[in-house]
Amino acid sequence: MQSPAAAEIAEVSVRIVRYSVDGVHCYGELEASGAEIARCEGDPFSGMRPTGEVDKAGDVTILSPLDRPRVFGFAYNYVSHIDETDREVPEVPVLFMKPSTAVIGPGESIVYPADGELVHFEGELVVVIGKEARGVKASEAHEYILGYTCGNDVSDRVIQRRESAFGTLLIGKGQDTFAPLGPVIATDLDPSRLSLTTRVNGTVKQSASTADLLLTVPEIISYLSRYLTLLPGDAIMTGTPSGVGPIRPGDEVEIEIEGIGVLRNPVVAEGN
Structure with missing residues (x-):
């Protein structure tokens, strides 16, 4: 079952999401369907690199997209x-x-x-x-x-x-x-x-x-x-x-x- 936060993300060409899964905080790209997230290493500012892992959007917690920003x-x-x-x-x-x-x-x-x-x-x-x-x-x-x-x-x-x-x-x-x-x-x-x-x-x-x-x-x-x-x-x-x-x-x-x-x-x- 997809989490409410993940289900309500609109369709855009690139959707960067910050999330928590199994106690790990990471960035990823939400796929077009909104059902899966391509996990990445790094962050959007220093560079994101796909790890090859895919997380189900319904199994993660969507976080604020920015960690303690100004x-x-x-x-x-x-x-x-x-x-x-x-x-x-x-x-x-x-x-x-x-x-x-x-x-x-x-x-x-x-x-x-x-x-x-x-x-x-x-x-x-x-x-x-x-x-x-x-x-x-x-x-x-x-x-x-x-x-x-x-x-x-x-x-x-x-x-x-x-x-x-x-x-x-x-x-x-x-x-x-x-x-x-x-x-x-x-x-x-x-x-x-x-x-x-x-x-x-x-x-x-x-x-x-x-x-x-x-x-x-x-x-x-x-x-x-x-x-x-x-x-x-x-x-x-x-x-x-x-x-x-x-x-x-x-x-x-x-x-x-x-x-x-x-x-x-x-x-x-x-x-x-």
């Missing part, structure tokens, strides 16, 4: 989200970072904090950097992209607003489990017009296209790399469209992006 986030990068928050279009990109400990994979639980009052989901396209990048032109950005995955920028709005009032932002975005990623890294996608859908308990909450991004993926990479060095395995959350809303323990959140698949995570109360 996570960069772009806020207010869809006009629709700016409108729903009653803000002006920012004069410069609004950025934040999430600690690597915030990252979880498909099927893992988003932990609702014991003192949480208002925690939101945010479905986002995530760019995975493939090689070191500094001072990259937008026209050359594609050369530094390994691929794309789904992300959920989970946010504690009460803490976020308190922090933002003093010009900071860390705990509101960076708590453990607040950065689900997955299920695969899709390497052959055009990020300019991908459909993005977020569902909570099966009900559609967000439905948009990446065509509505204010800063496009190439512009995002060019802007970041102008000021800092991007590293292989960095994850860039590109922003969320309108429709963000609350989650509670017992909910199940799905982020689906065309060409990538479905990232599904339950929400549990802290301590459970």
Whole structure:
């Protein structure tokens, strides 16, 4: 029987998956049927080499496609989200970072904090950097992209607003489990017009296209790399469209992006 996470990975030409089997963590390429994974040595950044072994997708645990990455986030990068928050279009990109400990994979639980009052989901396209990048032109950005995955920028709005009032932002975005990623890294996608859908308990909450991004993926990479060095395995959350809303323990959140698949995570109360 195929695992839910493996069954919900979309059809793309190259689907890199990180998974655990028999206590071993490895990368592989998910075959077209989604039923089998060609196991590889190495990783997508230093080079993947097929071992000749094939694992049944139903017999493995799909992990976050990135192991403890740096996570960069772009806020207010869809006009629709700016409108729903009653803000002006920012004069410069609004950025934040999430600690690597915030990252979880498909099927893992988003932990609702014991003192949480208002925690939101945010479905986002995530760019995975493939090689070191500094001072990259937008026209050359594609050369530094390994691929794309789904992300959920989970946010504690009460803490976020308190922090933002003093010009900071860390705990509101960076708590453990607040950065689900997955299920695969899709390497052959055009990020300019991908459909993005977020569902909570099966009900559609967000439905948009990446065509509505204010800063496009190439512009995002060019802007970041102008000021800092991007590293292989960095994850860039590109922003969320309108429709963000609350989650509670017992909910199940799905982020689906065309060409990538479905990232599904339950929400549990802290301590459970």
